[in-house]
Amino acid sequence: MEAKKLNLTLNIWRQKNSKSVGSFAEYKVQVSPDASFLEMLDELNNTLELKGEEAIHFESDCREGICGTCGLVINGHAHGPLPKIATCQLHMRNFKDGETIWVEPFRAKAFPVIKDLMVDRSGFDVILQAGGYVSINTGGVPDGNAIPIQKEVSSLAMDAAACIGCGACVASCKNASAMLFVSAKVSQYALLPQGQPERYRRVERMVKVMDDLGFGSCTNTYACEAECPKGISVTNIARMNRDFMMAKIKSKEVEV
Amino acid sequence: MFEIYETITGENPYKSPMMIYPAPHYTMGGLWVDYNLMSNVPGLFVLGEANFSDHGANRLGASALMQGLADGYFVIPYTMGNYLAGDKPTLVKTDHPEFEKVAKEVKDLTNKLLSIKGKRTVDDLHKQLGRIMWDNVGMGRNEAGLKKTIEQIRQVKEEFWKNVTIPGSGDDVNQTLERAGRLVDYFELGELMALDALDRKESCGGHFREEYQFEDGEAKRDDENYSYVAAWEFAGENKWNLHKEELKYEYVKQAIRSYK
Amino acid sequence: MGWFFKFLNSSIGKKFMMAVTGSFLLIFLIIHLVGNITLFFGAGAFNTYVSTLDVIKPLIRVIEVVLLGAFVLHIFNGLRLWLENKRARGITYKVNGSKENSTIFSRTMAVTGSIILIFLVSHLATFFWRFNVHDPMGLATHHQYYDVVVYFFNIWWYSILYVIAMLFLGYHLNHGFQSAFQTFGWNHNRYFPTIKKIGMIYAIIMALGFASMPIYFLLGGGN
Ligand SMILES: Cc1cc2nc3c(=O)[nH]c(=O)nc-3n(C[C@H](O)[C@H](O)[C@H](O)COP(=O)(O)OP(=O)(O)OC[C@H]3O[C@@H](n4cnc5c(N)ncnc54)[C@H](O)[C@@H]3O)c2cc1C
Ligand code: HEM
Ligand code: SF4
Ligand code: FES
Numbered sequence: 001m002e003a004k005k006l007n008l009t010l011n012i013w014r015q016k017n018s019k020s021v022g023s024f025a026e027y028k029v030q031v032s033p034d035a036s037f038l039e040m041l042d043e044l045n046n047t048l049e050l051k052g053e054e055a056i057h058f059e060s061d062c063r064e065g066i067c068g069t070c071g072l073v074i075n076g077h078a079h080g081p082l083p084k085i086a087t088c089q090l091h092m093r094n095f096k097d098g099e100t101i102w103v104e105p106f107r108a109k110a111f112p113v114i115k116d117l118m119v120d121r122s123g124f125d126v127i128l129q130a131g132g133y134v135s136i137n138t139g140g141v142p143d144g145n146a147i148p149i150q151k152e153v154s155s156l157a158m159d160a161a162a163c164i165g166c167g168a169c170v171a172s173c174k175n176a177s178a179m180l181f182v183s184a185k186v187s188q189y190a191l192l193p194q195g196q197p198e199r200y201r202r203v204e205r206m207v208k209v210m211d212d213l214g215f216g217s218c219t220n221t222y223a224c225e226a227e228c229p230k231g232i233s234v235t236n237i238a239r240m241n242r243d244f245m246m247a248k249i250k251s252k253e254v255e256v
Numbered sequence: 257m258f259e260i261y262e263t264i265t266g267e268n269p270y271k272s273p274m275m276i277y278p279a280p281h282y283t284m285g286g287l288w289v290d291y292n293l294m295s296n297v298p299g300l301f302v303l304g305e306a307n308f309s310d311h312g313a314n315r316l317g318a319s320a321l322m323q324g325l326a327d328g329y330f331v332i333p334y335t336m337g338n339y340l341a342g343d344k345p346t347l348v349k350t351d352h353p354e355f356e357k358v359a360k361e362v363k364d365l366t367n368k369l370l371s372i373k374g375k376r377t378v379d380d381l382h383k384q385l386g387r388i389m390w391d392n393v394g395m396g397r398n399e400a401g402l403k404k405t406i407e408q409i410r411q412v413k414e415e416f417w418k419n420v421t422i423p424g425s426g427d428d429v430n431q432t433l434e435r436a437g438r439l440v441d442y443f444e445l446g447e448l449m450a451l452d453a454l455d456r457k458e459s460c461g462g463h464f465r466e467e468y469q470f471e472d473g474e475a476k477r478d479d480e481n482y483s484y485v486a487a488w489e490f491a492g493e494n495k496w497n498l499h500k501e502e503l504k505y506e507y508v509k510q511a512i513r514s515y516k
Numbered sequence: 517m518g519w520f521f522k523f524l525n526s527s528i529g530k531k532f533m534m535a536v537t538g539s540f541l542l543i544f545l546i547i548h549l550v551g552n553i554t555l556f557f558g559a560g561a562f563n564t565y566v567s568t569l570d571v572i573k574p575l576i577r578v579i580e581v582v583l584l585g586a587f588v589l590h591i592f593n594g595l596r597l598w599l600e601n602k603r604a605r606g607i608t609y610k611v612n613g614s615k616e617n618s619t620i621f622s623r624t625m626a627v628t629g630s631i632i633l634i635f636l637v638s639h640l641a642t643f644f645w646r647f648n649v650h651d652p653m654g655l656a657t658h659h660q661y662y663d664v665v666v667y668f669f670n671i672w673w674y675s676i677l678y679v680i681a682m683l684f685l686g687y688h689l690n691h692g693f694q695s696a697f698q699t700f701g702w703n704h705n706r707y708f709p710t711i712k713k714i715g716m717i718y719a720i721i722m723a724l725g726f727a728s729m730p731i732y733f734l735l736g737g738g739n
Contacts, residue, residue, distance in 0.1 A: 011610075016428070017428050017429070024610065033266075034265075034266070036264075042379065045377075045379070045432075046377050046379050046380065048423075049377045049378075049379075049421060049422075049423055049432060050375070050377060050421070052373075052421070052423050053423055054423045054424040054430075054432070055423070055424070055431055055432050057429060057431050064260075065260070073609060073611075075611050075613065076609060076611035076612045076613030076614070077613040077616070077617070081613075081616075082263070085263055089260070089263050089264065091263065091264065091266065093266050102610055102611040104609055104610060104611070107605060107606060107607055107608070107609060108604060108605060108606065109603065109604050109605065109606040110604070114429055115428065115429045118429065172613075172614075172617060174601070174605070174614060174618075174623060175597075175601035175604055175605070176601070176604040176605045176606075177527070177601070177604070179527075207526060207527065207528060208526065210527070211526055211527050214604060215527075215604060216527075216600060216601040216603075216604030216605070217527040217528075217530055217531060217597050217600065217601060218527065218528075218531060219531075219597065219601070219622065219625060219695070220622060220691075220694075220695040220698045220699065221614075221618040221619070221622035221623055222617075222618060222622070223614060223617040223618040226616075226617035226618065227617050234698065234703065235703045235704065235705065235708075237698070237703075238698050238701045238702065238703035238704075239701065240528075240701075241528055241531070241532075241698075241699060241700065241701040242700075242701030243701075244526075244528045245528070245532065245701070248519070248520075248523050254519070255519075
């Protein structure tokens with residue numbers, strides 16, 4: 001039972017490298033509605049390579065929505081028009097025959113384009129590194145339930161930890177702010193007893209590095225939450241704001 | 257989980273039966289290491305999924321993550337420290353002859369790949385290799401299939417070196433080139449897997465040789481002859497030397513495992 | 517004190533300053549509206565109200581200075597955020613899906629804010645200046661404040677622009693009210709939906725309240 005193929009016009013951002021100026025290129029494709037968006041790009045790349053043209057560069061790894069590498073802006077939406085999925089989980093049956101699709105890289109000063117649709121998101125790693133370590137006792141095996149944690153609290157921490165670091169929040173925020181990502185990372189520790197020793201230091205340092213990297217400031221439009229493939233809540237941002245202000249009062253460090 | 261299924265297939269799993277198919281999850285084995293998790297290259301430690309050590313012919317549920325934890329939590333903190341205590345790491349310089357040699361090798365490989373300019377894409381050849389592995393080096397394997405596979409892999413590899421096309425250059429990011437480099441490794445790994453499966457004339461764990469089974473279809477081990485881990489040492493293209501790491505059990509008695 | 521200025525210069529610090537000054541202005545608007553309602557009770561009531569403010573002049577002056585500070589910081593910071601945030605994007609998107617992921621109120625804060633700023637200047641020039649400094653018509657000088665209001669609100673285009681400005685004020689407040697709570701970290705699934713509703717009601721009351729005055733006079737009220 002082969003479904004009828006879709007005829008689509010793709011307008012894809014092509015950019016040779018970080019220094020060159022990019023532009024859109026138009027491609028006509030025929031694709032099965034059962035194909036995923038990335039499979040369509042794979043197929044297109046195959047035909048381009050056969051013609052001796054360079055493949056359209058885009059990142060992907062797991063192709064099941066857990067690694068966070070595959071972000072594209074499709075028709076103005078990070079990870080495409082469907083809520084709560086990553087680009088790799090988007091399937092062509094969600095598009096209409098004859099449709100024109102615009103594919104752009106995540107755009108932010110802090111995410112420079114490496115090539116075509118591939119951007120450098122290593123700023124996120126730098127922020128995580130700034131967060132530093134979590135003090136724990138190693139050596140002996142800790143008892144499974146030695147530290148009691150309220151179920152609702154551990155759930156909130158897990159929800160925050162669901163962030164896959166894809167950068168869709170930055171891409172969809174009109175200010176290219178990284179607050180949703182950073183707040184998820186701050187919250188996953190701030191909520192748990194294990195995260196308390198470095199709690200205030202962590203938030204101060206991560207926010208500082210976030211600012212230094214040139215991400216914008218949050219203006220509470222909540223576009224990030226709407227586009228986040230993992231449904232990370234903006235209540236995390238509120239928590240981070242709270243913690244950051246608290247840190248200014250409570251942190252033991254004088255200079256940050 | 258059901259939501260994910262629906263976004264991928266476009267079918268509601270509550271209404272229509274779910275389509276399920278097996279997928280290769282990972283390979284058994286990995287790089288050889290000693291008890292300190294150090295490979296045969298002094299100072300190069302391998303931990304987690306990348307080494308061969310903790311699991312057997314099978315990766316039982318959750319054992320993979322446990323391996324990472326065990327290696328990282330209990331072993332490496334001591335053994336790596338132990339190694340560093342007797343070794344003064346110095347700055348590695350890029351004008352070291354060994355470095356220059358490897359850099360040249362990589363450059364040559366890149367140039368070679370780019371200069372083929374054939375008629376088949378990396379993706380196309382990769383899929384062909386995948387199909388071959390899928391057909392004969394999955395869970396069920398047999399001698400004829402494995403022998404054929406080795407031949408087939410060599411053929412695709414030859415085809416690759418004659419007829420692959422890789423547009424773009426080696427100066428910038430080039431994902432096609434990256435994939436080609438990986439495929440070159442996969443040819444080698446695929447062939448070694450088939451060779452190892454051919455060599456092990458018994459069934460065990462994830463390796464089911466159709467010739468070696470009980471009447472009820474359960475895997476038939478041969479502990480007399482194959483109670484060892486096969487460590488294959490690279491000895492040039494298409495050549496590997498077998499080292500046998502004996503499996504010695506002091507407390508546990510080997511027994512047949514039946515899933516019935 | 518270095519740490520404090522560093523805080524105010526951080527992304528969250530700038531937000532914090534917006535929220536502190538914004539909240540102060542939110543409260544000021546309530547007081548301002550309540551006072552202005554005396555307009556509906558005729559010349560006597562309004563003139564008495566304004567004259568009363570004259571009596572407690574020193575206190576009013578202090579409040580005015582704080583208010584000025586709040587406005588200046590709010591405007592300066594708002595425009596700075598707007599510029600910096602534009603720069604953080606770099607190249608803009610060809611197709612922008614922001615309509616589907618955020619409200620128009622939230623995306624246009626700088627625009628509505630700037631409109632309020634223009635309004636503010638004209639508002640101060642017409643009323644504040646005449647009431648406090650110099651009235652070329654000499655009305656305010658004789659405590660005929662009510663007549664000044666009547667004079668301006670009977671100019672039809674002035675009143676219409678005033679009403680339009682109030683509409684944008686409502687837009688600004690609708691987002692600003694709940695936004696300030698989020699900035700302070702007071703977002704909890706239990707009460708945040710209520711805060712959003714209260715913000716909307718507040719915005720509507722403020723916009724309608726201030727707009728009702730020019731409309732009232734334009735339609736011949738107060739004569
Ligand atoms: C789909 C799937 C489901 C699984 N489910 C389970 C399960 O339920 N339970 C279970 O126990 N196990 C499961 N596993 C297996 C388990 O997840 C892995 O074995 C384990 O995560 C491996 O951890 P690791 O740290 O050894 O390696 P990895 O997590 O693979 O880490 C290797 C790291 O090395 C980095 N790296 C690679 N090359 C370079 C380089 N040149 N320079 C620098 N860095 C490099 C990589 O980026 C990566 O971060 C699953 C695996 C898969 C694929
Ligand atoms: C009576 C007048 C005003 C009131 C009551 C008011 C109130 C507010 C409030 C409560 C916020 C939300 C703060 C936050 O998000 O934490 C806000 C944001 C904002 N205001 Fe105003 N404001 C007024 C006038 C102005 C003016 C004159 C400007 C001029 C440019 C302006 C520009 C902005 C901008 C750009 C923001 C968004 C900043 C952000 O969300 O980070 N406002 N305002
Ligand atoms: S918060 Fe959501 S959108 Fe942002 S990086 Fe994490 S998963 Fe991606
Ligand atoms: S490829 Fe991993 S999330 Fe899409």
